[in-house]
Amino acid sequence: MPELEQSLPKYLQIAAYIRDQILRGDLGAGDEVPSERQIAAHWDVSRPTATKALEALRTQGLVESRRGSGTYVLDLYGLHRRARERYQRASQTGRIYPPTERAEIVASELVTAPAHVAEALTLPDGARALRRQRIVFRDDRPVEISVSWYAEAVAERAPLLKDRARIREGTVAYLEGATNRRARHGHDRVSARLADEDELEVFGLAGPAAVLVVRHTVYDMDERPMEFAEAVYPPDAWTFEETYMIH
Structure with a gap:
């Protein structure tokens, strides 16, 4: 303890x-x-x-x-697991997901980085980036849709990112070994928006419906971005941030 x-x-x-x-x-x-x-x-x-x-x-x-x-x-289907909890689990167990969860990689492709992705990864306009999309299931129920983005140069040094196969230790741990860059900290920005048609279908929602969106950036020891990810959760998803003293 x-x-x-x-x-x-x-x-x-x-x-x-x-x-x-x-x-x-x-x-x-x-x-x-x-x-x-x-x-x-x-x-x-x-x-x-x-x-x-x-x-x-x-x-x-x-x-x-x-x-x-x-x-x-309690049975917490509405609970979403943030990157922070998954990093902790991976460092302790070597696996990023608990036994009741699994991820399916549904896309992995090099595309022109959207403007907000290029900004997050400090890429020039028009640069290509690897887009890796997954759906996370808990007891076979979809609970998260996420897309991770990597600079093309990073993807070349970490070829498993291009495969539509699970990286059991997690992409950040894999990146550290493949690129010899050490992750230092992550930054999360949380917001909400209306779900698009694909998200409505995956989550089985009747639109219009709001979804929770977490934009997550991982930085190395030199404050250079290693990964940028966008995770989308159904409208009943929740988590806890911190407890602090007022007086």
């Missing part, structure tokens, strides 16, 4: 640790989370603190308590 810090109450730090396990998919729907007694022992905190940690998870809609049984992860 990580050490507790002074910046946040202990119960919130414990809740955040368990929440991250749920967001990564380490704990799936129906899995039992640690009990109050287990939390108190593992984290060396009081039972009331452990109780408040589980209550925080219940308030966030992540778990439910069953009298005489325990506390269990």
Whole structure:
């Protein structure tokens, strides 16, 4: 277990640790989370603190308590996993998706980069980029449509990107090995818009319908963009960002 810090109450730090396990998919729907007694022992905190940690998870809609049984992860079809959670899972397990999820690569092609992609990847106007599109399924239900973009020079050094096959460790981990560039940080920009016809069909939505859009850019140690991705989620998708103190 990580050490507790002074910046946040202990119960919130414990809740955040368990929440991250749920967001990564380490704990799936129906899995039992640690009990109050287990939390108190593992984290060396009081039972009331452990109780408040589980209550925080219940308030966030992540778990439910069953009298005489325990506390269990809810069925979270509306939950979307951001790149942050997938990077954490890949670094710990070597696989980017949990057992209940899978991705299908539906396109991988070199095309002229749209203006916003060229800007994100710092490419000149009219430059080509590799467009790699995937659909993510959870229990065979589509929960995400995403397109990753790479500069043509990067794609030449990382040839597996051109194949319509899964890269199990994740594209960023693969890029690091293929290009000898180390990813330093990612930047997410979240917005919403109306779904297009293809998105309505994949998600089984009756239009018009709003979708959540996350634009994600990965930068290397020299602040150069390695990957730009756009992920689209159905209208009931949600996630948690952070917990912070006001007073």
